[in-house]
Amino acid sequence: MARLRLVRGNTACAYGALSAGCRFYAGYPITPSSEVAEEMARLLPRVGGVFVQMEDEMASLAACIGASLGGLRSMTATSGPGFTLMQEHLGYAALAEIPCVVVDVMRLGPSTGFPTAPAQGDVLQARWGSHGDYPMVVLAPAGVQEVFELTAAAFEVADRFRTPVVVLYDEVVGHMMEPATLPELSELVASGKWRRPSPPVQGTYLPYAYREGTPPPLVSFGEGPRYHVTGLIHDESGFPTQDPDEVGEMLRRLNGKLPEIPAGQLHPELVATGDAEVVVVAYGITARAARAAVRQARELGVRAGLFRPRVLWPSPATALRELSGRVGMFVVAEMNFGQWAREVERLVGRWAEVATVNQVDGTPLSPQAILERVLEVTGPVPSAAAGRKIP
């Protein structure tokens, strides 16, 4: 039976992966993500999976992709500098359409930066860090239970769309302890769900022949027809092509395969947006501060709401645009200098004002800082609440 336990986000991440059937982990230690590796090293052999500490982050994701082709759901976890090194193989997995999950526990950058301090500076790298145009799914949990849930969901999305999925959260979410309902080890052992089933194939297997906008299920190496996988632009059969028509068509299909909401449970969370005049947009740990700020603003008579994306990429464009039809002001709160705010600006900037509140000093944004910014953009508070102090 699953039971409530007091664990940190990085532990919940490992449990989320195992409960989704992840049976391969290859990684390289880096603060503040190392606990994910340590949990996986401890738990994987007990549930029928393999852990390997690789020589670097390039090798880590490479090994995950190799194991995924072999039929094991695979994951690695890292932080900023390591995530930068993984961009090469995120691009490879995106183009070769091999499912894998990469957890990035964000610390303050650039470069070695401030390794033990939280930040949200990898939001654009997660989307655009590798060269070329490619699809990418980036999930952003805001608490320990949600780390568990979204990590598990990441594997479903990765397999369904044959794509790498990034689970992106900050150091605070990774290290803070909260009660979370996690499965027992015995349940994970019993689940036995440790190899991706290969679909039956009639005739030739065309690993890149899309049906209804998505690639066909992956056949594991050694389980069916022999085929070729390459990081070169390829045709439906998987072999390289230089025909401009095929190249263009392949890249159009690849870049169009993700729906806006890659899985049913991944809609953005809306809090008190029904009558809101101003909506705070925040994700990860910042969303928790924003939730408090919204509550405090309401107490002061400001009709504030919260928009919390669970999926940062593809960005929840429809939900945001819908909101901008009735909300004139957005305040994007981030622990960076406005990375996701650019996306909000792009999506709703024609219809609404987009302000930002940013903090890039190695500490999480406080509810107060967000509240102050909200009050700045909404102007003087209504007279009834005017005399009250900001809590």
Add this chain to the structure above:
Amino acid sequence: MIPDVRGYLREARMPHILCPGCGHGIVLGALLRAVHTLGIPQDRLAVVAGIGCSSRLAGYVDACTLHTTHGRALAFATGLKLARPELVVIVLTGDGDGLSIGGNHLIHAARRNVDLTCILFNNAVYGMTGGQVAPTTQPGWLASTAPYGHPEPAFDGCALVQGAGGTFVARSMAYDPLGLQSILTEALQHRGFSYVEVLTDCPVYFGRYNRLGEGPELLWSQKARFGEVGQMLQAKRFVTPDGTAPAGRVEGLRFGILHRSERPEFTRVCWSQVKQGGNP
């Protein structure tokens, strides 16, 4: 009788991309004959390769083939082998791919003793990018990025892999396909990390820049330089056709099976931990 190994090739993918005079095909032929001799079923064969001329060979082998990123084939192969220990996994890599950008993965694959057969094609040059120096280019040789003679010493890949803990280390040459085939046959049977470095040629860049002639002359010159007949041929045109010897001295490379040892194989060790449920 040399067996017909065309069944191991994706003939529909021909013609191949290699240049006339390139020795890579000779190496692939020897490899496929070794695979055939051992009776390895194609469905159990995986070929993983990096980036470069030699790595493109993977696409011509009718097996599960994985053409990866520059230098990192061994890391992909490690993951694949761990996930599917029953597969015979062969890694094709070049000297730039395996010893320069992928040097770290090479030494760690050797240290782990993963049951992979790594074949490193050493033509002393970056062919696919147009003739730049490789970590195997000897000092004094000419390349597009060493127009005045290469100022650096070269790697001895075999010594490197042996030092890193590789349990089967050998060197052969495209000039000697039958000797190569027998070495590859033994490498494929070895349980653990096997490394076979093969001297091959790039007439289009290395041969041309260094005035060593076309494919046959170039392979001859390798044989002459390193083989037992070297003394006899040293003065002949095969080594330095125009009489201008390269500035640097070529260090003697050793050939044959250079090292063999037994150590626990990584895949087995990992899966035995799994079988024990994490209880040592």
